[in-house]
Amino acid sequence: MSKYDEIRSFYDHEVNEALAGIACDPMMKALMNFTFPGKEEKTWLEEFKNVHSIKDFQTHFIAFTIRQILAKSSEGLTTSGFDQLDKNTPYLFISNHRDIVLDTSLLNLVLLETGHIMTASAIGDNLVHRKFLHVLAKLNRNFLVQRGLPLREQLKSSQLMSEYINELLHHEKRSVWIAQREGRTKNGNDATQQGVLKMLAMAAGDQTLTDYFKTLKIVPISISYEYDPTDSLKMPQLLAQHRDEQYIKGKNEDFNTMISGVIGQKKRIHIHAGQVIDTELDDIAAKIDNKNKQLQALAQIIDHSIIRNYKLWPTKFIAYDLLHHTDTYASQYSEQEKQLFVRRLEMRINPSDAVSKEYFLSMYANPLVNTMKLEGDSSI
Known part of the structure; x- marks a missing residue:
């Protein structure tokens, strides 16, 4: 047993059994028919038996799914900045967040195709209530962000996630993707929530805040879709806020948003990897003593990188x-x-x-x- 069992992705030795458990699910059949049109079901079911790691599954199946999504619902993906990253170094990618599934999936496709370390990625547990989605998420090295907890339990959950991210980066040498804020940006204003940075800092131990963040090797990620396939789906929440009303999600809203993001037209897409935030942290340490103000300054640096490198279609x-x-x-x-x-x-x-x-x-x-x-x- 591991203290991370509630939130972690699968270990490689668990992958084959987990995949076999959802292989005959109608949603898996739909996914494979989309990914490999014309391939018989018995063929990919047989191929599943040879999958014994997350990398096997991502490389031989999910990467093809993402390429099909790009082919059918976009006019192509371009990138910049990744050639400045070391292929053997794990990074903490802090990204603007527009699409539930694609933001991290597209980044991982880029990392795979450029020979960089792929990520473990944070996903809200509210998005994977269905068993199939929960297993599929863990098969793609997603770890769960626990939502809707009472304050005391939320603090414990944040501490656990902070330690897990630290474990991934420093011991498993695994890159990590996390959104700059809780939930997707609905209004186009990309801004880093200090709460996300506070969570990350909970595993700092005896290190100073800035020294610890230097060890994380933070890389801001800017992802830009020419068309947002979920633009109209974001409107009810924006209009509710305009009317100063509480917005309550529909029963299948998250699932429908995921599907719309995948199949909806995106036209061109660009992902930029910013420079590792390093010397900027020395400047913060030299000029600012207050921890909250240090976090505010770091959030601003991340925001500036994401905005400056956002592709304006x-x-x-x-x-x-x-x-x-x-x-x-x-x-x-x-x-x-x-x-x-x-x-x-x-x-x-x-x-x-x-x-x-x-x-x-x-x-x-x-x-x-x-x-x-x-x-x-x-x-x-």
Whole structure:
């Protein structure tokens, strides 16, 4: 027994049995039919018998699934910054978060194809209530973030997760992916929650805050989708917040969002790996004594990297111009791109509803607005 059993992914020796347990699930059949169209069920069931590690499963099955998703629902994935990372070093990737499944899946595909260490990835336990999804998550080296706990239990859970991340990075030499905030960004404003950094710091022991964070080798990740396939699904929560109402998720909302993210059109996608945060931590230590202010300064450094390296697709400029009734950025997109985006808006929301339209456009425009603020300029 391990103290991490409640949250950890599978050990390699558990993989074959776990996979056999869900091999005949209708959702597995649908997944394999999507991944390997035309391949007979008995063929991949037989191939499952040769899977004895998470890497086997990810390399021979899930990587093909992600490539199919890219082929069927995008116009391609580009990357930058990964050539600056050492292939034998485990990193803590702190990422902006837009899509439940794809953010980490796409990153791991990039890491696999570039020969870097793949990640163990945090996922909310609220997303894997179904047995199939729970097992599939653990087969993909996901570990569980326990949600909705009373305060005392939440603190214990955060301590456990902090120690587990420390164990992965320093003892198992495994990279880790974690979102910069709890839950996905709904409004396009990518901001690191200090609570995430506080959780990570709980395993620091006798080390100073900044010395410990240096050992984590934090790499900010910026992921940008030209179209957000779940844009319209984010609207009810944004509108509830606008009306100052409590938002309660529907029974199958998370599952439907996952499916929409996978199959929905994304057009182009870009992932950038920032530079390892290192000397910046020395500067924080030299200038700031208060731990909370140190965490605030680190969050700002992560935010600046994510925003600065976020790929601004034409949709961001179009949304800004439509929102502000201007043609300031007309040189950044074609008339056809604008027409396609307007058509999408009209199909996804009620365009006569001014509030919905404003929130929809802001969702796309805010990364551009944040870049402008960072650069202290009104133009790009």
